[in-house]
Amino acid sequence: MMDELELLKKDWQKKDNHIPQLSYSDIHKMTWKKSSSIVKWILIISILEFTLPHLLYLIPSFQENMNIYETIGIKKYFHAVTLIQYLVVFYFIYQFYKRYKEISVLENAKILMQKIIKTRKTVKNYVIFSLSMILFTVLLLIIGIYLNDDFANSISELNNKATDMSPEKLKIALMIGIGAFGILLTLFMGAIYFLLYGRLLRKLNNNYRKLKELEI
């Protein structure tokens, strides 16, 4: 076997004179191209994840929907939750930026992988936090509806449409509806997120596992 490997090494090193060479201008052009590394992708996806949910507030109908919090009397809680939420989001963005900056191609393979995984973990925690916030907001809504006796009257428009339903029934139907919607939305967003990153990082995770196995 040693002889075979030596033969291979000899052959390998002989190739140098035969490899087709790229010209100066070919290489020069490449330095101006954009990278499509997974680190770049993590950055792009993360920026989308940080900004997209907040863009929702810019849609007029979404703003109108915010009135519901006032109607059912949980507006001040909602404001408090929003404030905490933004503080946490800024913390995540800061953490993410710090870790992202630490990623360097000059590290050894293992540390490079560790740093990428760590950066992604920040995003993962952020997504888990966001999804929990959706569920929490939904819960807040349900509690608000439950505690508010005038609820059916205050949204008279809805009440007119559902004339065959007693206010009590309408209330329960709404609570169940909102609850189911919240859970489905969370599951849907969670699934998209994990599929996206699962695909993006499959190779990295495999290689990292193999490197870790070497330590045993």
Added chain:
Amino acid sequence: MEHQFVTDLQSNQNIVHKVCTLYTNDKDSHNDLFQEITIQLWKAYPKFRGEAKFSTWMYRVALNTAITLYRKSKRSIPTLDYDSVIFKIKADEYDETEEEQLKLMYKAIKQLGDIDKALVFLYLEDKDYREISETLGISEVNARVKMNRVKTKLRTILNP
């Protein structure tokens, strides 16, 4: 600086070509990976202070890009068909058994995992275990143990 970089890379481009041949299966992917490695090298170039040889520094960036950063642009099935000089064997230089052995070896290497490929690559490039361990971030002992395992794996493929 840019001129210096392009000149340095141009004269050391074989390292990148060899990494690309090991980690890709067709010409498009080869060029794609070559480009990504070039971008990563260029991005990291300001931090290269000439303490190490330019080529030594290239090994690390090239392998890191191939193993970790590079996202395969499309799925490709491993074949040896693609016209790569590195895997071509000049029949007139070897006798029939040697030629056959080399062909099998190159085929076997292509089937290895990313980390194993890196080990074999550094071995073929005549790097010592210290450099292998520093590039991959494993201990020298583990690099040695792992290399022996890869050799055994190759042996099994060659002599089933």
